[in-house]
Amino acid sequence: MQHKILIVEDEEIIRLGLQDNFELENYIVETAADGEEAIAKADSFQPHLVILDLMIPKKSGFEVCRVIRKKHPECFIIMLTAKTEETSKVAGLEMGADDYVTKPFSILELLARVKAFLRRADSTSQTSVPAANQDSIDFCGIHLDFKKYEATKNGEALEMSAREFQILKYFWQHRGEVVLREDLLQDIWGYTPDNMPSTRTIDNHIVNLRKKLEDDQANPKIILSIRGAGYKFDA
Secondary structure (H helix, E strand, C coil), X not given: CCCEEEEECCCHHHHHHHHHHHHHCCCEEEEECCHHHHHHHHHHHCCCEEEEECCCCCCCHHHXXXXXXXXXXXXXXXXXXXXXXXXXXXXXHXXXXXXXXXXXXXXXXXXXXXXXXXXHHHHHHHCCCCCXXXXXXXXXXXXXXXXXXXXEECCEEECCCHHHHHHHHHHHHCCCCEEEHHHHHHHCXXXXXXXXXXXXXXXXXXXXXXXXXXXXXXXXXXEEEECCCEEEECC
16 A cells, blocks of 8 residues: 655755655655645545644644644644744644654654554554454543544544544553553554654653543543553543
């Protein structure tokens, strides 16, 4: 399967450089230079993954991320940002991004992350589901449909990213067990021990999931923190 990537970047040199590198890796690539074009291209091109700069004209990267996540929940989104503040990264993840890379970045690192995302997506789609109840689950007033990428809490729709669905499915399959952060990075993100990023990536996603799932995120009852190890899903 040949994957499709949409690159959203207003700096022409960076945009064309990324396009050349990803086309050399045999990806089908489209580009956009502003937020309005990005949303239109996402609708017409239907990419598997979007590389999205946050600082773009017409519509901000945050707004583009929010729209693409709502209209195309199965699409992966990797943010590019020149900002190093933790708040910018968290805000992007809250809008539905799956990961972030801070400028200046290594093209080899970005290629590795893209490959990890798409390899994991291929692995998930090719794996047969052993039980029907893994297609959709219900717990604590929450309904998750892993085929349709739909989620509700007490009957009200939740906006969730493809990565968040994958994390929750993994938690459900390992419910009651302690799940290490490194396990999530390897089994969900597709990283290997020799290119493991900071586990802060995991923690940011858990914060966002708690905001959506927990009645009181300061006192979580569903996704529990296990000090010095990781998390436990207690639904």
